[in-house]
Amino acid sequence: MAVEERNLIAPGAGLTAAPPVVGRFSDFVYQLRGNPATFAGLFIVVVIVLSALLGPVLARYDPYAVDLGQSAVGPSLAHPFGTDQYGEDILTRVVVAARLDLFMVLSAVGASMLIGVALGALAGFFGRFFDEGIMRSQDVLQAFPRFVFAMAVAWALGPGIVTVIVATAAINIPGYARLMRSLMLSVKETQFALAAVAVGNSRWRLLWRHLLPNCLTPIIVLSTLQCGFTILEAAGLSFIGLGVRVPQAEWGVMIAMGLQDFLQGHWWIYTFPGLAIAFAVLGFNLLGDGLQDILDPKRRRV
Amino acid sequence: MALLEVSDLRTSFFLRSGELRVLDGVSLEIQAGEVLGLVGETGSGKSVTAYSITRLLKQPGRVVGGEVKWDGRDLVRLWESELEQEIRGKEISMIFQSPREALNPVITVGRQLTQVLRIRRGMDRREARAEAIRILKSVYISDPESRLDSYPHELSGGMAQRIMIALALSCQPRLLIADEPTTGLDVTTQHQIVLLLRELRDRTGMAILLITHDLALAAQLCDRVAVLYAGRIAEMGPIGHLFRSPRHPYTAALLASRPRLGLQGDILTIPGNVANLMRPPGGCRFHPRCPNATQVCAQQQPPLEPMDPGQRVACHNPMPQRQELAASG
Numbered sequence: 299m300a301v302e303e304r305n306l307i308a309p310g311a312g313l314t315a316a317p318p319v320v321g322r323f324s325d326f327v328y329q330l331r332g333n334p335a336t337f338a339g340l341f342i343v344v345v346i347v348l349s350a351l352l353g354p355v356l357a358r359y360d361p362y363a364v365d366l367g368q369s370a371v372g373p374s375l376a377h378p379f380g381t382d383q384y385g386e387d388i389l390t391r392v393v394v395a396a397r398l399d400l401f402m403v404l405s406a407v408g409a410s411m412l413i414g415v416a417l418g419a420l421a422g423f424f425g426r427f428f429d430e431g432i433m434r435s436q437d438v439l440q441a442f443p444r445f446v447f448a449m450a451v452a453w454a455l456g457p458g459i460v461t462v463i464v465a466t467a468a469i470n471i472p473g474y475a476r477l478m479r480s481l482m483l484s485v486k487e488t489q490f491a492l493a494a495v496a497v498g499n500s501r502w503r504l505l506w507r508h509l510l511p512n513c514l515t516p517i518i519v520l521s522t523l524q525c526g527f528t529i530l531e532a533a534g535l536s537f538i539g540l541g542v543r544v545p546q547a548e549w550g551v552m553i554a555m556g557l558q559d560f561l562q563g564h565w566w567i568y569t570f571p572g573l574a575i576a577f578a579v580l581g582f583n584l585l586g587d588g589l590q591d592i593l594d595p596k597r598r599r600v
Numbered sequence: 601m602a603l604l605e606v607s608d609l610r611t612s613f614f615l616r617s618g619e620l621r622v623l624d625g626v627s628l629e630i631q632a633g634e635v636l637g638l639v640g641e642t643g644s645g646k647s648v649t650a651y652s653i654t655r656l657l658k659q660p661g662r663v664v665g666g667e668v669k670w671d672g673r674d675l676v677r678l679w680e681s682e683l684e685q686e687i688r689g690k691e692i693s694m695i696f697q698s699p700r701e702a703l704n705p706v707i708t709v710g711r712q713l714t715q716v717l718r719i720r721r722g723m724d725r726r727e728a729r730a731e732a733i734r735i736l737k738s739v740y741i742s743d744p745e746s747r748l749d750s751y752p753h754e755l756s757g758g759m760a761q762r763i764m765i766a767l768a769l770s771c772q773p774r775l776l777i778a779d780e781p782t783t784g785l786d787v788t789t790q791h792q793i794v795l796l797l798r799e800l801r802d803r804t805g806m807a808i809l810l811i812t813h814d815l816a817l818a819a820q821l822c823d824r825v826a827v828l829y830a831g832r833i834a835e836m837g838p839i840g841h842l843f844r845s846p847r848h849p850y851t852a853a854l855l856a857s858r859p860r861l862g863l864q865g866d867i868l869t870i871p872g873n874v875a876n877l878m879r880p881p882g883g884c885r886f887h888p889r890c891p892n893a894t895q896v897c898a899q900q901q902p903p904l905e906p907m908d909p910g911q912r913v914a915c916h917n918p919m920p921q922r923q924e925l926a927a928s929g
Contacts, residue, residue, distance in 0.1 A: 487658075488701065489696060489698060489701040489702045490701060490702050490703055490704045490705070492656060492696070492702075493694070493695075493696055493702035493703070493764065493767075494704065494712075495656060495684075495688065496654060496656060496688060496689070496693065496694035496696075496768075497688070497689045497693050497694065497716060497767050497768050497770070497771075498684075498688050498689015498690060498693070498716055498719075498720050498771055499684075499689075499715070499716065499719075500681075500684045500685070501680075501684065503715075503719070507707075507715065508704050508707065511704075511706045511707060512704070512705065512706050514706075
């Protein structure tokens with residue numbers, strides 16, 4: 299003990315006290331304030347999430363209440379977004395549809411992220427025939443135009459919510475796998491990867507506990523951007539009749555319904571769900587771009 | 601019996617242009633509690649020796665021959681899983697140059713420490729945290745409780761190296777391989793790290809293999825030094841002896857090329873370049889640059905033979921023993 303106390307001065311001299319701890323949340327708010335576009339994106343996404351959670355509670359009408367006496371009425375105080383051919387309130391349906399659309403998008407993006415990240419991580423980490431086998435299979439998936447491939451998958455599975463999820467997830471997997479592989483290739487060569495093994499971590503632990511967390515930032519950003527595209531693709535599948543079917547409140551389906559009345563000039567039937575899609579895509583893209591700045595230590599505000 | 605016994609270790613890098621023989625029969629041994637310095641120029645194979653011992657060589661490097669005996673087991677022939685579970689961290693651990701890059705940037709210091717403690721020493725969360733704090737104290741980190749929540753980029757270089765040392769020592773290894781541990785640190789911090797390593801050796805009795813090109817650092821810390829030239833040991837012996845009376849012309853030239861206080865005129869340099877390992881010179885690899893070279897040097901590889909007590913030299917025409925040393929015995 300005497301030895302320790304004597305040396306406490308010499309080897310430890312010059313060490314400063316820890317800096318004040320800044321909360322992660324307050325830092326996040328600070329970063330957002332310097333970045334209005336990201337804030338707008340976050341706002342839109344929060345609105346969508348809230349309507350997905352609370353939509354059925356807030357809505358003034360039953361989204362599936364057929365009222366043929368009110369068929370295709372234009373926007374009014376009672377029906378701000380008008381009604382569709384069955385007399386269903388479009389505002390209610392747009393809000394309620396957020397739940398289904400968000401559910402499909404998050405499931406699809408989540409599933410493709412899990413599968414794609416795992417495949418990419420294995421390919422990048424183990425290399426050789428793992429790499430060849432996995433990446434060539436991804437090449438096959440990417441050989442088709444995205445939406446055409448999604449259509450083929452959806453057509454093979456038959457219409458339904460699960461179909462939309464599987465089809466949109468399938469086209470997103472290669473993007474994750476490629477990104478993850480390239481991240482893994484660079485991060486596995488770092489000094490800390492070597493050091494982690496040298497002090498006694500197994501390769502498997504190195505891969506999942508040390509290297510994977512280092513790759514997460516770009517993955518999170520990609521996922522946010524991917525949510526935007528996936529909304530378009532999910533709605534697109536439903537629009538052409540390969541996804542969710544007609545009575546369901548879903549943005550793509552609602553646009554498809556509106557198109558039947560296009561020539562009658564009932565513009566409100568397709569315009570409002572279309573705007574909902576546009577806003578959702580915009581929101582996720584703004585948020586994704588902003589997250590890129592916020593999560594990148596070199597680009598953040600100090 | 602020696603703690604670690606490396607004999608005739610051969611490591612090659614297989615490149616497209618051919619086989620690069622980076623280590624060509626390196627033999628050395630480390631006793632328990634001893635600090636052995638491995639010195640040499642850049643490219644002499646110091647780090648490759650360390651990575652060959654712990655089997656952390658990257659492609660296209662491969663150990664092609666020789667033995668690394670640890671507790672009667674040959675590390676060269678051990679399964680990767682055995683190395684992971686029984687050797688690395690537990691028996692032999694490593695610290696590196698540029699310590700900040702050797703710590704994972706996205707995981708807190710505390711997590712990196714407790715992770716190892718939990719998997720390797722079977723501690724639960726609270727025990728691991730308490731032990732982590734204890735270890736950080738033992739490497740003189742002030743305020744270890746709050747340091748546990750720091751990320752590596754919030755640390756100074758010296759503190760990062762202390763934490764790397766803490767991490768390496770967390771499983772109480774019997775050998776610490778320090779690969780240029782003070783490179784990239786300022787002189788004051790270097791000195792503190794040296795003091796720390798020396799104290800840890802005295803306290804825990806672990807052996808240290810110190811890899812460095814800094815002769816002054818080796819002199820401060822080592823009991824014995826092995827001089828590596830182009831993948832072979834040129835000379836090996838107790839530090840005082842080797843510094844006062846180098847017998848291999850390369851060691852002598854290396855010592856003469858140190859900058860010293862009060863030096864008149866230019867620093868002596870060693871003529872020529874480090875041997876090309878793709879097509880190494882025959883015989884002694886140092887002979888094209890050696891002032892003592894004779895015919896035999898170009899033809900026969902000199903064996904590493906005992907010369908003075910505890911000193912081994914691989915040279916056909918060694919330097920004469922210094923007089924004052926011979927007189928003092």
